[in-house]
Amino acid sequence: MRIATWNVNSLKVRLPHVLDWLAAEKPDALCLQELKMEDKAFPLEALQEAGYQAIFNGQKTYNGVAILSPQPLADPVRDIPGFEDAQKRIIAGTLGDVRIICGYFPNGQAVGSEKFEYKLRWLAALTEWVRAEMAVHPKLVLTGDFNIAPEDRDAHPDWKDEIHVSAPEREAFRALTELGLTDAFRLFEQEERSFSWWDYRMGAFRRNFGLRIDHLLVSEALTGASTACWVDKAPRKLERPSDHAPVVLDLAP
Template sequence: MKLATWNVNSLKVRLPHLLDWLQQSQADVVCLQETKTEDANFPRAEIEAAGYQAAFAGQKTYNGVAILSRQPLQDVQVGIPGLADEQKRVLAVTVGTTRIIDLYVPNGQSVDSDKYQYKLKWLEALADWLKAELAQYPELAVLGDFNIAPEDRDVYDPAAWAGQVLCSESERAHFRALLGLGLKDGFRLFEQPEKSYSWWDYRQGAFRRNMGLRIDHILLSPALARRCTACTVDTAPRKLERPSDHAPVIAEIG
């Protein structure tokens, strides 16, 4: 099974890229973030023509998540249970025996902002929920844009980003707490090239200069981690005209 996550930064704009990528990658399950598409406008027909079923939760202009799967989607859950949040950031489905959770974690804006405090509370609620999900689903995969670079090696310039949003110690502590539940960072199960990132700003020629951060992750339960044979970042879509600022991350489960 090939699992993927991709923040497309507007499904309407990036739909041609996505459809081409689905054909090329042959991914079995794809978690999308920042679809920025109301449910009534979701391109269901195009996705189904590409061979995928879809579950989605969207809103106009901001946020939005979707899960595409070649197999039937069951037990669809929108949002984190018990967390009052109108923003469409979380979607969970069951595919076969595997529970798939798609996340678009709040950005946090800046460490001295209310949005940062919202992010930390959101992450705390997430951990509580994932603990329960892990107990219920031995095969659990959590994919998405976490808006957290877990370690300095996940940042092109750690000194410049030290203490900043996406790289602050509090955010990283919350990420470690997720790993503390037993989840494994799929990318770090393998030797990886140095300076491997999944997001590059549109400004300053950041992609060309590889000024990036690794903030898109695939976390796997122990049962899935043992069967994971590869986890990579596909930078090819980032090289296209009018690309998303994120690249897909792919995990292969044997």
């Protein structure tokens, strides 16, 4: 099974890239973030023509998440149950016996800001819900744009901003792993300075000035089945790319 995550930073703009990537990589599930469109505008027909079904949770201009798959996704959940939030950041579904949770985690703006406090509240609510989901679904993948670089090696050494690398954010990431989730990317040897996001400005991609903030966390039942995990930089080299690259995980049957 191949599961991938990709913050497309506007599905309307990046739809041709997504369709080309689906045709080339043939994932069993592609989790998208930052759709930036309402559900009524979701390009379901174009995706169906490409052989993919979808569950999605969108809103106008901001946020929005989806999971695409050739197979039906069972038991969909939109938003964190019990957490009142107007922002559309969560979609979950079950593919075979694997529960997939796709999230667009809050950015946080700046450490100490109101948006940062919202980020921490959101992460705490997510953690408790994922704990409950894992009790029901031993095979679980939590994936998406976490907006957290969990270790120093996940940020360019010259990154000076506290956001994405602060102690509270990294502690929230650890709280998720302490549920019994493992960062699949770190199961395998990786190149130094492996990142998944690069700012559009200042030639950041060319200079590899980035962060690794897009993750696939797998439950213990899937850790041993993980055979490869990598960042696919090719879409970031296209014209009008997303500022994120897909991250891909392969699981043995």
